[in-house]
Amino acid sequence: MNGAQVVMETLGAAGVGFCFTNPGTSEMHLVAEMATRPxxxxxxxxxxxVATGAADGYGRMAGKPAATLLHLGPGLGNGLANLHNARRAATPLVNLVGDHATYHKAFDPPLDSDIESMAGTVSTWVRRTTSVEHVGSDIAEALVAARTGRGVATLILPSDVCWSAGGSVAPIPAIPPDGFDADEVERVAKVLRNEEGCLLFVGGAVMRRDGLRAARRIARATGTRLLAEKSPARHERGGGIPDLVRLPYPVDEALGTLRGYRHIVFAGARPPVAFFAYPGKPSELVSPETEVHELGQSAAALEYLAELIAAGELPDDGPRARPGMPTGGLTAEAVAAVTGALLPEGAVLVDESMTSGQHLPAATADAPWHDWLSLTGGSIGMGTPAATGAALACPDRPVICFVADGSAMYTPQSWWTQARESLNVTTVILNNSSYAILAGELGRVGTFTDADLDRAREFIDISGLDFVSLAAGMGIPGARVDTAEGFAGKFREALAEPGPHLIEAVIPPVAAL
Incomplete structure (x- = not known):
């Protein structure tokens, strides 16, 4: 077998059913081999x-890795932002990067670069295959690293390794089950039973139905308050599943939310830090006077804690009233209300709505069961690619992507792939003609005069974009709406018709986060 055959044979045997690609000359043997394997x-x-963001969205929803195929160091460089988000989401992902033939690199060809250094910034595991004899064991180890490390495993494949004969498939080691420190869980149980002023802060794998049920049992038995991380990679919500308030983004609000607790228990999440540094404000959001207890990333640890403290299941909450349908001019709050009123059961909601989406969580809390994917790493351009991957992972579920106008311009090429693959994705562009989040940051970083702020706001004006025309150019039907009734009508139509759709929701800017 040649190296390309070994790579694709191993990926297929491991259940990696999708490879998101933007290949070049160095990857042609891999592309050709993939074409022969259904x-x-x-x-x-x-x-x-788009490729890396789609692999992230797929991995979050499928719970197993997809692969990417990128062209040399520059191709990897173009995909780094969404690999960063995948790393922060702990998404399993096998990132294949082609490179020049081993003997050709010595001549410093124009596209040569230090791939290992770039990949190391976003990967939990990086390796370069040096010969066809090693490719089988290398791809097997990459698969294990992606699954056990819950992150990006990057394998660099020189072109001569791919075209050379002499490779063989290596067995893929078994993936050990998640473990946790039972002694630490038992110590935390004693704290929650005996101490007042406790907070249980959850995130990661805990943000599913079973983990959230366990958290609620603990809270009800002990009086512990519940809080969730700001941007969970995947949050199962609605349909009576316990809904948790999330840590707010603004640093002063976050500090206030975490202040006054004697003990904070972190389950599936780490102690949070501020997104940015601000003059005179701390980086760590947890007070030095608070005692911190960390249960690790395993949801099983929290479920064990619930059994120790409050054995027995609690039923899900009963159905609650959904928002009423708004009327009149379209606003961010009206978009959220319509979404909460019409969101279908089983939807996957991908959120990169930035300031304009701040009403969405509350408006959808009482909607039917759905999943919510967040912008985990803060690197914008994740929304439409992640929705693309989620739709391939869950072809029988509607995917709805809320994306801000500025963010949408980072990866609009996603719409071409959605049209080509006939994916059931509804993209809602929240168009307020502004990088509105920067308006809030201007006020946080220092003292400015009104004249300074007026000049700065000219810089963040991004009016003049026509998303309906952009979508049409990539094969997606779209509509522009500026009333609540218009948005509700187009939202219903998009959900009822198969295939991708785009709705450009024209709204005024809201107060910055």
């Missing part, structure tokens, strides 16, 4: 950031 679907993307 077990692996080659999903072409017109930009590497």
């Amino acid at each position: 077990s692996i679907r080659n999903v072409l993307c017109l930009f590497e950031g």
